[in-house]
Amino acid sequence: MRPTDHLTSLCAADWAAATRHAFTDALADGTLPEPLMLGYLRQDYLFVEDFTRLLGAMIAHAPSLADAVPAGQFMGLICGAENTFFQRAIAALGGDPAQPAPPHPVTVAFQALMREAAGSGRYEQMLAVLVVAEGSYLDWASPHAAKSAYLPFWFGDWIDLHAGPGFEGFVAYLRGQLDAVWTDLTPAEQHAVEERFTTAVQLERAFFDAALTGFDAA
Ligand SMILES: Cc1ncc(CN)c(N)n1
Numbered sequence: 001m002r003p004t005d006h007l008t009s010l011c012a013a014d015w016a017a018a019t020r021h022a023f024t025d026a027l028a029d030g031t032l033p034e035p036l037m038l039g040y041l042r043q044d045y046l047f048v049e050d051f052t053r054l055l056g057a058m059i060a061h062a063p064s065l066a067d068a069v070p071a072g073q074f075m076g077l078i079c080g081a082e083n084t085f086f087q088r089a090i091a092a093l094g095g096d097p098a099q100p101a102p103p104h105p106v107t108v109a110f111q112a113l114m115r116e117a118a119g120s121g122r123y124e125q126m127l128a129v130l131v132v133a134e135g136s137y138l139d140w141a142s143p144h145a146a147k148s149a150y151l152p153f154w155f156g157d158w159i160d161l162h163a164g165p166g167f168e169g170f171v172a173y174l175r176g177q178l179d180a181v182w183t184d185l186t187p188a189e190q191h192a193v194e195e196r197f198t199t200a201v202q203l204e205r206a207f208f209d210a211a212l213t214g215f216d217a218a
Pocket residue numbers: 044047110132133134137204207
């Protein structure tokens with residue numbers, strides 16, 4: 001079994017819940033109330049800030065230029081099209097993208113996880129969080145890719161950013177990086193990756209649970 005399949009198998013119920021969630025089902029149907037999407041995007045913009053720093057740390061720790069280039073290209077997407085999406089969508093839904101939301105406890109927990117991974121100095125720890133963050137989004141968004149063109153852009157573009165051959169290739173690259181380093185890790189290091197990975201999946205699930213309830217209600 002691939003190491004990244006082993007990691008997913010450790011938290012299969014949470015993975016399934018995070019990738020087949022009522023929040024994303026409603027988003028893809030276009031029935032998600034706009035205030036819930038706005039609350040989600042304002043919290044997720046806080047997530048993206050620390051995600052960007054984590055990706056930067058991962059690039060800094062990549063073993064070679066070839067190992068770093070796909071992540072460097074993805075950084076351009078995050079700081080380009082995705083950042084612009086947040087600003088456009090939050091404004092269109094009635095928010096102010098220049099006013100950060102008060103962070104919800106789930107967002108705070110996710111920020112802490114990403115900062116710990118980024119500060120660990122350990123490539124595999126950084127990859128554990130990145131594989132979850134991008135792999136879980138690929139899994140929920142891909143089945144809905146054909147619907148995106150018929151949705152308001154704040155739903156449709158969010159699906160498009162997480163589906164399609166380019167994003168599939170990026171997730172495959174992240175998984176390949178983690179798979180490649182796994183066998184050289186000590187049992188303690190592998191256990192630390194398992195902890196980081198399963199915690200990240202729990203938080204992905206909790207993030208969508210909170211988004212469905214309404215972040216602003218917290
Ligand atoms: C919480 C969360 N996890 C993952 C992603 C995918 N980039 C995201 N935008 N937000």
